[in-house]
Amino acid sequence: MAGSGDSRVENLICARKSLKLSLEKSKAVGLALEKAGPRFDEIKLRLPSLGSAVRPIRAEKDALVAVGGHINRAVGPAAAVLKVFDAVHGLEKSLLSDPRNDLPGYLSVLKRLEEALRFLGDNCGLAIQWLDDIVEYLEDNNIADQVFLSNLKKELEGLRGSGNGELDGGLLAAALDKLENEFRLLLTENSVPLQMSALGDQACIAPSPLPVPVIHKLQVILGRMKANDRLDKCISIYVEVRGSNVRASLQALNLDYLEISVSEFNDVQSIEGYIAQWGKHLEFAVKHLFEAEYKLCNDVFERLGLDVWMGCFSRIAAQGGMLAFLQFGKTVTESKKDPIKLLKLLDIFSSLTKLRLDFNRLFGGAACVEIQNLTRDLIKSVIDGAAEIFWELLVQVELQRQNPPPLDGNVPRLVSFIADYCNKLLGEDYKPILTQVLIIQRSWERQSFQERLLVNEVLNIIKAVELNLETWIKGYEDPMLSNFFAMNNHWHLYKHLKGTKLGDLLGDSWLREHEQYKDYYSTIFLRDSWGKLPGHLSREGLILFSGGRATARDLVKKRLKKFNEAFDEMHTKQSGWIIPERDLREKTCQLIVQTVVPVYRSFMQNYGPLVEQDAKYVKYSVQKLEEMLLLLYRPKPVRHGSLRSPQSNGKYGNGISNLRRTASAVE
Template identity: 40%
Template sequence: MEHLIQTRDLLKTTLHQSTQLDSQIHQTTTNLSRINHTIHSSKSQIANTACISAIHHHLHRALPPVSAVFNVYQMVEELESILSDHQPFPNLHHHLSLIKKFRQALSLLTNTSKLAILWVEDINTTMADIDNIYHSNVSKTLRILKQLHGYEERSFSKHGTLGVAFENLKHEFTNLLIDNSFPIQVPSSLFSSGDDESDVFDPIPEALPLSIVENLQDIVSCFACNNLMDVCILDYIKIRGTIVNRSLEGIDLDYLDITLTEFDSVQEIEGYIDEWGRHLEFVVKHVLELEYTLCANVFGKYIEVNALTDCFYKTAIQSGIQGFIKFANTVTKCKKEAIKLFKLLEIFAILNNLRQDFNIIFGGKNPCSEIQSQTRDLIKKVVNGACEIFRDLTSQVNLQRLTDPPPDGTVPRLVIFVTEYANELLDDDYRFELEQVLKIQSSWDNESKFTNGLVYIEVQNIMKSLELNLETWAKRYDDVSLSCIFLMNTSCYLSKHLKGTKLGDLMGESWINKHEVHVQYYTSLYLQKSWGKIKIQAMSNERNKIKGFNDVFDDVYKKQSEWVVCDRDLRWKTCEKIMEVVIPIYKSLVESGDTRSPNRFSPNKYVKYSVETLENMLTSMFRSKLDKYGSSNKSTTLIGKIKNVVVGSFSPTSTVT
């Protein structure tokens, strides 16, 4: 029993202990939950503490750039306020200085904010898992920095501070050009014939005053530093192109649009070629060179060569330079004739004189390469055309041999033309240009050796062919006396008119003397063939010697009444020699009377002329219609007209006499 009681007491004690233990266990569980929460909280705090410790280094480096950004922004705001209230005029340099400072401040703001953004972004990335006020402030700071970083770009917008400033600066650039650009005054020499010794261009002033050019340079420099060159280049081309166009308004350049074909003569535009040369020289040496220099001065330091070339070209094209090239091409297309050679040489001389100028102002690449190509093509046409005509001159003279000589025995128009033409070719200017042309073509043909003095050689060949023509023509006359008149005229012309000329010097003194001897020889031969036998023929009339004389004289006089001796002195001497033969015979017949007459002293009914009448008839022989019915002073005009006719006819498709 006692054992059971002990067991019961043990159980009670155990139960009580179990209850206490359960209570303790429950309390322990609660404590453990609280401890676990505390541990988790501690872990979070420990983690935040570790994160802040980790970004401390980044914060230390980011704070100075961020602080610098806000300091720079403060300076930007101050400069922006000043610039917004300032205009380029009247103090351009101060305005440009403000723009420069503002631009530098913006650039500094952009660069500083860029560096600050990099540091703050690192901090922001590190604090991505932290949800507290620090992370929020960092994100806000980052947004502000990014806005400041784009401030420079926004300033260049149309309504931005720099956008407005550059728009005002562009207006100032335009106003400076418009207010100080004036058309060049056309020299009076461009309206004259161009033959006066005083025919020189007046000095051309500078395109713009130096102070204005310097202001333009400063503005361009400002635009260049901000990559805005296109803004002022477009305005420059428009304004200066208009000035170039206005500079030429006083010159009538309508002739540049003339079109001719290979069937048209160059004489139709001969007068325009002289104008073309003077006008082109004025355009290139004064208008375009002035524009080239101005363009280089304003933009040369700030843009590339190709851009500078393009700017000048677009300005220069307003001068109509391509129209000048087109007109010269028109000349090369005209009918191939002798006079065209001189015009081609004149064009070559002008282009050659302007060659260096062309190389300077149009020496760049595109788009000036178009002008270069057109000019080279023109020079090629001029050189080849001139050489072709020159080398064909002798054959053209030979072709004239097939024609008939003048029916009145005068000097053929071809002789007058060829000799004057050859003298022109031998003129120093034409000869030099022709030699240049021949040498150039020789180099194009890769000829190893060029023959010097080719012009002299060819002219001598032309004269030899001309002399052969004269011999051939003289043989075509049926009447030997007329053949003599013809050879008298031509030999007199060649000896008298070429003496002392370049052609006469080339042919030589012996050649001149030869033709002087020919004049005397054919004059004597003419007298012999026409009047030498008049006495015998007159005496052969047994019934009436005076009647026989009259018959012979009338026949000869009538036949030769249309013949002409061109040279006045030669004509007088010839008539004088005829009178020396005829008058004595006639006087003797009249004074002796007719033995068959019933009244020896009565007038002979066959006496048709008085001695004085006969003398007047003989002295009036061999005169041209101009001499007979008009003033002899007009002979020069006649020769000029003859020359014009011959010049127009001396071509591969026609012949002249």
């Protein structure tokens, strides 16, 4: 019995402990429930919205389990895309900063952005396709209602549209804009106009216009631009900045004359100085400016290919002024024809020939076709124009023969011009150029050319001038003026052709003949004009006369009166005549003085006292007479720059101006 009692006590003790433990747990649960009350209230409030969110999905458990696989397949690509999007966002601060601070670092970040965008471009579509599959599954299995599915489709359509547009929100475009701006700044800050005066007579090409580090920066920027299809914009910037720099280099040369039109000048002489400048300026532009730009284009764009950098250079050359240079030359060829124009055309041809190798190298590519075409047109116009003027020159000289000789007996402008002109054509400066021009021109017409043709044509021109002189000598009604004119012109030809290329061709006998003609006509002129004056002061009758002083005085008065009248008439008549050559003028005046003054002096010494009280007969002192004779035949002052000879009055003169004004003359 005792053992069973103990057993019951132990059971009670255990029950007590169990109840106590249960009570404590109940208290703990009560406290927990008390604390969880507010949370249950919060959940109760959220249940309607959660129910609303879950409500579109109404399917059996098996169907919901099956859709889980589709969701898992879409989550992977979508999560990767979202991760890259986050990375792109992380690059935003660096790419919106100034590239100048760290260009290599900036380009490195930009390259990461490009890689990220390529990833997004490749994978966004895949992620959207997986999401499309989920919607399709939900729709096929009636797992969600139609309103819910319609909203999902709209969202996916929006995502699909974003995938075709800017996945970076415009970050790449903004970064490229900054690089373009840096490209422009690098060019602008390092582009300095080249001064022609600083070059002097240098034949070498100036070093590269941009430092090597700057060129390297431009190259790496161009690399990124090409990778993003933005190369054209950088090329346009380069052409704009470097072309502007070329124009600034040329601006100091005052090239306004390049804009002259044909209608703005009457003949080549009005712009003769500009043509000389044109050759120097063109050489400076080609050998220094465009040569430097050619090299720089190659350095900067060499990695992008020949077509790119040659196309860039051609645009700089065209916009920088090359076309304006060529157009000016073309304008000269279109101006009125006259002999002076031939020399200027030869100057232009010489300048172009000197630069031929440079032209072929710099502008020989397909990109420079406009410059090539204009250059070819210019050369053809120069050659055709020069050859035409040269072959017509003989005819134009012959046409002057019908004009009357000058009233003042001067050397016609035609004669002096042709003598100097033909010497220039045969000189070292122009003969090789003219020969080359004529060879090319004849080859175009499938005709041969020998150098003797040029020489013979020049000799024929001189012969035509001689025939003109013979005609004009016979054209005077006054024999004295005819002899005076002949003396003038024969001496002019002798003096200006002796010792020249043309004189050597004509020969010593030809020259001596003109010298002898000068002496011959000079003798006749003096004999038939001033040589007659001493006869009026004859002493005949005065020596033998013994009739007294009164009779002698009357005879002296008569002879002085006739002398004065003859002298005044002769002096008045010849005071308008001209001897342009100083040596011939001084010699002729001395001969006249020697012919007249000694006789007058002797007469006045012997018989002057008889009439010295009567100033009417003693009109001139010996000194005054000599002074008047020594001042004869001087050229009249000519307005500076005038093309007309002093004696020309529109009808007489045979000036070179008339050479281009006859009906069929070179105009």
